[in-house]
Amino acid sequence: GAVVSQHPSRVICKSGTSVKIECRSLDFQATTMFWYRQFPKQSLMLMATSNEGSKATYEQGVEKDKFLINHASLTLSTLTVTSAHPEDSSFYICSAWNGGNTEAFFGQGTRLTVV
Amino acid sequence: ILNVEQSPQSLHVQEGDSTNFTCSFPSSNFYALHWYRWETAKSPEALFVMTLNGDEKKKGRISATLNTKEGYSYLYIKGSQPEDSATYLCASYRLMDTGRRALTFGSGTRLQVQP
Numbered sequence: 001g002a003v004v005s006q007h008p009s010r011v012i013c014k015s016g017t018s019v020k021i022e023c024r025s026l027d028f029q030a031t032t033m034f035w036y037r038q039f040p041k042q043s044l045m046l047m048a049t050s051n052e053g054s055k056a057t058y059e060q061g062v063e064k065d066k067f068l069i070n071h072a073s074l075t076l077s078t079l080t081v082t083s084a085h086p087e088d089s090s091f092y093i094c095s096a097w098n099g100g101n102t103e104a105f106f107g108q109g110t111r112l113t114v115v
Numbered sequence: 116i117l118n119v120e121q122s123p124q125s126l127h128v129q130e131g132d133s134t135n136f137t138c139s140f141p142s143s144n145f146y147a148l149h150w151y152r153w154e155t156a157k158s159p160e161a162l163f164v165m166t167l168n169g170d171e172k173k174k175g176r177i178s179a180t181l182n183t184k185e186g187y188s189y190l191y192i193k194g195s196q197p198e199d200s201a202t203y204l205c206a207s208y209r210l211m212d213t214g215r216r217a218l219t220f221g222s223g224t225r226l227q228v229q230p
Contacts, residue, residue, distance in 0.1 A: 004158070034217075034218060036220070042222065043204075043220055043221060043222035043223060044204070044220045046217065046218075046219055046220070049215065049217055057215055093158075095218070097218065101146070101147045101164055101166050101208075102164065103149060103161030103164050104149065104161070104206075104218060105158075105161075106151075106158040106159045106160075107158060108157075108158050109158070
């Protein structure tokens, strides 16, 4: 199957700093990238959907100014957690998708800890 | 039903047992139903993408059925093995009330197969 590379896999940052998470589709062009967040013992919560070359669409309750998503090319999307706080500590995972009735391919996830 | 719901939340079975899980999803504006297997420390991997009412797909000992009119899908595992231990996620690809198409996930069923 297709490969989606997500970096970093783990990051610890100080409160107030920003963290960028990259999601790359290595062998196919992803027209859509999904960003999810998973709280302990809970499901994958969709944060936003981004299509290449256009602004991301955020789900209700997700602050667009705090979680900046860029999808500048068909192979790269980034999620930047700005002015991170301890409550932003979570597991973030991206998914690359070519639309239609095809499967989505996931990155390895990023464990963010804000201290 | 408004969200994607999965049951049971967790399941413990003995090696050799057959088991099944349920995924319920909104039946309106439906495009596709995805099943993924998520093993610990790995990325979720697609098992099936199903689109047609009455569709049944099979991969080895795992099979799935789809009822788009009533909004449910079943995943079956025949003769469970310890390597089947994972979280099984379903996701609904549909047109949302906002006019967007999105792939939204259920909370997953965590399967533990005891040798």
